[in-house]
Amino acid sequence: MVPIQETIVNVVGRGVMLGTVLLFAAIGECFAQRSGFMNLTMEGIMTLGASLAYQTVFLTGNMGLSIFVAMAGCMLISFIAVYLNQRLYLDQVVTGMALYIFAFGLGVFIHRLVAGGVTGLKFIEVLKPVGIPLLSSIPVIGPILFNQNILVYVGIAASVAAYFIMYRTHWGLTVRAVGENPKAADNAGINVYMTRYITAMLSGAGAGVAGAYLIVAVLGNFQELIVSGRGWITIAMVIFAQWNPIYALIGSYFFGSMESVAKYVEVTRREIAITGGIPYQFFWMVPYIASILALVVAFKKAALPSALFKIYKREEAISEV
Amino acid sequence: MVDKGVKQRIRRKLEEAEIGSTILEMKNITKTFPGVVADNHVNFDLRKGEIHGLLGENGAGKTVLMSILYGLYKPDEGEIWVCGEKVNMKSPRDAIELGITMVHQRFALVKNITVLENIVLGTKTLKGVFIDEKTAEEKIRRLSDKFGLEIDPHSLVMDLSMGERQKVEILKALYRDSDILILDEPTTMITPQEEEALFETLQKMVKEGLSIIFISHKIPVVLRVTNRITVLRNGRVVAQVYTHETDEKDLAVKMVGREVLYRLPKVEVLRGKEVLRVEDLWAPGEEKGVFSLHGVSFTVHEGEIFGVAGVAGNGQKELVECIMGLRKPFKGKIYINGKDYTNKFTREIFDAGVAWIPDEKDRGVILDLSVAENMVMKTFYKPPYSKGLVFHEEECLRFADKVVREYDVKTAGVKAPVKTLSGGNIQRLIIAREFAANPKLLIAFNPTKGLDVNATEFTRRKILELRENKSAVLLVSMDLDEVMMLSDRIAVMYQGEIAGVVEAARAERSELGLMMTGAKKLDSSLWAS
Ligand SMILES: Nc1ncnc2c1ncn2[C@@H]1O[C@H](COP(=O)(O)OP(=O)(O)O)[C@@H](O)[C@H]1O
Ligand SMILES: [Mg+2]
Numbered sequence: 001m002v003p004i005q006e007t008i009v010n011v012v013g014r015g016v017m018l019g020t021v022l023l024f025a026a027i028g029e030c031f032a033q034r035s036g037f038m039n040l041t042m043e044g045i046m047t048l049g050a051s052l053a054y055q056t057v058f059l060t061g062n063m064g065l066s067i068f069v070a071m072a073g074c075m076l077i078s079f080i081a082v083y084l085n086q087r088l089y090l091d092q093v094v095t096g097m098a099l100y101i102f103a104f105g106l107g108v109f110i111h112r113l114v115a116g117g118v119t120g121l122k123f124i125e126v127l128k129p130v131g132i133p134l135l136s137s138i139p140v141i142g143p144i145l146f147n148q149n150i151l152v153y154v155g156i157a158a159s160v161a162a163y164f165i166m167y168r169t170h171w172g173l174t175v176r177a178v179g180e181n182p183k184a185a186d187n188a189g190i191n192v193y194m195t196r197y198i199t200a201m202l203s204g205a206g207a208g209v210a211g212a213y214l215i216v217a218v219l220g221n222f223q224e225l226i227v228s229g230r231g232w233i234t235i236a237m238v239i240f241a242q243w244n245p246i247y248a249l250i251g252s253y254f255f256g257s258m259e260s261v262a263k264y265v266e267v268t269r270r271e272i273a274i275t276g277g278i279p280y281q282f283f284w285m286v287p288y289i290a291s292i293l294a295l296v297v298a299f300k301k302a303a304l305p306s307a308l309f310k311i312y313k314r315e316e317a318i319s320e321v
Numbered sequence: 322m323v324d325k326g327v328k329q330r331i332r333r334k335l336e337e338a339e340i341g342s343t344i345l346e347m348k349n350i351t352k353t354f355p356g357v358v359a360d361n362h363v364n365f366d367l368r369k370g371e372i373h374g375l376l377g378e379n380g381a382g383k384t385v386l387m388s389i390l391y392g393l394y395k396p397d398e399g400e401i402w403v404c405g406e407k408v409n410m411k412s413p414r415d416a417i418e419l420g421i422t423m424v425h426q427r428f429a430l431v432k433n434i435t436v437l438e439n440i441v442l443g444t445k446t447l448k449g450v451f452i453d454e455k456t457a458e459e460k461i462r463r464l465s466d467k468f469g470l471e472i473d474p475h476s477l478v479m480d481l482s483m484g485e486r487q488k489v490e491i492l493k494a495l496y497r498d499s500d501i502l503i504l505d506e507p508t509t510m511i512t513p514q515e516e517e518a519l520f521e522t523l524q525k526m527v528k529e530g531l532s533i534i535f536i537s538h539k540i541p542v543v544l545r546v547t548n549r550i551t552v553l554r555n556g557r558v559v560a561q562v563y564t565h566e567t568d569e570k571d572l573a574v575k576m577v578g579r580e581v582l583y584r585l586p587k588v589e590v591l592r593g594k595e596v597l598r599v600e601d602l603w604a605p606g607e608e609k610g611v612f613s614l615h616g617v618s619f620t621v622h623e624g625e626i627f628g629v630a631g632v633a634g635n636g637q638k639e640l641v642e643c644i645m646g647l648r649k650p651f652k653g654k655i656y657i658n659g660k661d662y663t664n665k666f667t668r669e670i671f672d673a674g675v676a677w678i679p680d681e682k683d684r685g686v687i688l689d690l691s692v693a694e695n696m697v698m699k700t701f702y703k704p705p706y707s708k709g710l711v712f713h714e715e716e717c718l719r720f721a722d723k724v725v726r727e728y729d730v731k732t733a734g735v736k737a738p739v740k741t742l743s744g745g746n747i748q749r750l751i752i753a754r755e756f757a758a759n760p761k762l763l764i765a766f767n768p769t770k771g772l773d774v775n776a777t778e779f780t781r782r783k784i785l786e787l788r789e790n791k792s793a794v795l796l797v798s799m800d801l802d803e804v805m806m807l808s809d810r811i812a813v814m815y816q817g818e819i820a821g822v823v824e825a826a827r828a829e830r831s832e833l834g835l836m837m838t839g840a841k842k843l844d845s846s847l848w849a850s
Contacts, residue, residue: 168452169450170447176431185431185443187391188439
């Protein structure tokens with residue numbers, strides 16, 4: 001393999017691995033936003049999920065269990081968020097922000113209570129790549145997509161499944177209808193609130209897996225700023241992806257690759273040669289700048305789900321059906 | 322209600338019931354909202370195979386009553402019985418499963434998905450885990466053919482006209498094998514031709530054994546299509562009659578409580594000089610690259626009411642917004658009394674002597690402010706209300722007191738917030754404010770939408786009075802009868818263009834209807850004078 005090609009394969013391959021963090025969070029968020037509920041706690045619950053996963057591995061050594069514990073914690077916070085919004089009619093943005101701060105703090109607090117106080121720094125061994133026979137020997141694509149850890153494959157499968165659920169099943173149609181016109185959905189006999197409860201919990205579950213993935217597949221250790229904006233990027237990226245899980249997959253890998261490029265430049269210290277004197281720190285900005293640009297573009301062309309952020313109250317809404 | 326078995330039993334009874342037997346009873350239904358009793362111990366019943374008219378003026382409680390039947394509102398009191406069994410409607414799902422479907426006045430469709438998706442929404446048309454589009458499409462086509470509801474299942478709802486959307490709603494009901502269909506004011510959003518087609522469809526449906534509740538405030542329409550009529554007034558049932566045993570006058574007295582003048586006296590007024598001139602007006606639409614107005618031109622003269630008819634959403638809103646300075650035209654000119662008022666601030670346009678009655682949706686008041694404050698909304702910054710930076714409330718109260726008496730606005734006082742007023746009184750307030758300065762030009766946009774008969778009559782009288790005082794009036798209304806009753810000349814808008822202008826004296830309802838659907842267009846040289 002020519003060196004430049006090898007480098008690209010390595011960097012993009014790592015991008016796919018890193019992008020899978022966003023992907024898990026994004027799939028659930030696609031459904032939540034599409035149904036009219038934006039799970040703004042994302043950054044916080046991903047931190048909480050990472051913390052819970054780390055503590056679980058620290059205490060039990062069981063990686064599989066750690067993912068479920070993380071999911072449970074994140075789903076609980078998401079449930080509170082959607083309950084406050086759909087049942088007590090509190091504003092999504094306000095409750096989302098409050099619970100973001102709460103979940104973030106809770107994650108850090110639990111870490112200090114359990115593992116942090118004892119060990120300071122203890123790395124756990126992260127998941128190893130498992131090559132898929134035949135597929136992984138395809139040139140370029142093979143090593144990028146098919147020589148990854150097991151959760152990357154789960155992510156790909158999940159987003160394909162999510163795509164079909166969104167566009168080909170009754171439940172997907174229900175989600176789209178509820179986010180666009182809850183009155184119409186209600187009139188068609190759909191339980192608007194239940195639909196949003198489910199999508200919100202789904203986005204919580206996704207965030208839990210994403211947080212756990214950071215521990216078991218990426219870093220092997222918990223730090224306070226472990227999520228470092230990925231939650232917010234997910235929220236933006238989902239809009240850019242037009243709530244389509246396949247586009248979300250592409251977007252996730254794109255952002256993952258940006259991160260990977262920055263890392264590559266940093267590690268190899270070749271910034272002068274490659275970038276003509278631009279310090280490598282600039283590359284760390286790329287994902288964030290890209291998400292700002294993504295939002296600008298997306299908001300220009302996007303038709304946001306009409307009922308996004310809106311509270312549906314039957315007896316109030318009917319008079320102007 | 323969760324018991325599937327009971328529901329299935331009731332459905333079977335509904336299907337097997339004999340034509341003419343009572344299948345539905347609403348007993349003693351009461352529903353109150355803060356400050357209003359929408360329905361007051363109402364009894365209603367439906368027989369199999371009939372079209373039952375529910376007649377009443379705006380605010381009588383028709384929609385609320387049927388929303389209770391459909392599970393959208395919870396009644397404070399009362400019972401619903403279907404085929405001799407008491408049922409409890411917790412949500413539309415319960416109603417649908419019992420074979421009842423409601424079509425709302427302004428429809429309840431998801432705009433960015435297809436007709437087919439809207440129809441299967443909430444049903445279970447499955448092939449494995451996926452939606453079975455093929456079976457659904459076949460069923461839709463079969464129903465379309467049978468009931469005369471042609472529609473392409475794959476078009477997006479947002480691309481459909483109001484008449485087509487109504488077809489989708491009816492197909493939704495048929496697709497769910499409903500036995501009872503509730504239609505809320507089905508004739509308010511569609512053209513006269515579509516109305517005819519709708520009535521034919523309804524006849525086909527009752528022949529198939531369906532039963533229909535037909536809500537309307539239009540007496541002639543109810544007389545034409547129904548077998549039986551229940552009249553609601555102020556939330557109470559005031560009469561229940563067979564259609565063949567009553568007539569227009571009788572129903573009007575029952576519905577309003579007094580005799581109604583269907584024709585307001587209209588005196589001869591000489592047309593004076595030109596007041597408003599709109600020249601080749603283009604305006605952007607909601608979507609990029611789509612124009613909502615395509616070169617609209619017309620003039621309005623002193624002592625003239627220029628009516629603009631058309632189905633909602635054909636550029637009427639954009640037209641009035643451009644004239645009022647609320648929307649920036651892409652191209653074209655607007656002259657008021659010969660002066661260019663294109664792209665001016667709304668306040669400057671008011672100062673040119675323009676009055677404005679907005680559409681129901683943005684009724685032109687701030688609900689939380691008082692009657693008096695709303696009364697000076699257009700003039701509060703000028704003497705005598707303001708001198709320098711100081712606002713003189715006494716002046717404002719004095720003025721409000723005077724006009725409230727003059728225009729007979731019923732309110733607890735001029736300091737009461739406007740939200741405590743009824744719709745009709747809010748309208749009186751707006752008219753009082755707008756007419757107080759003797760306007761040279763009135764822009765009226767759906768001025769009577771949602772008003773009861775009294776307020777409607779009051780509004781129309783005031784508009785006619787203005788014409789007698791040699792003011793110019795631009796009347797933009799979705800209510801074709803209103804346009805025909807008041808106007809001197811009538812323009813029809815279709816897809817952002819004027820499809821034709823006719824003298825009201827020579828206007829035919831059917832001809833206007835054709836223009837409203839784009840089926841007919843007059844040569845512009847015929848009216849461009
Ligand atoms: N959601 C609501 N909240 C408060 N008042 C309502 C609501 N819906 C209807 N009303 C009031 O109930 C009365 C009856 O309304 P409605 O049934 O819509 O009349 P209509 O006969 O024109 O259909 C009106 O006074 C209306 O203002
Ligand atoms: Mg109504």
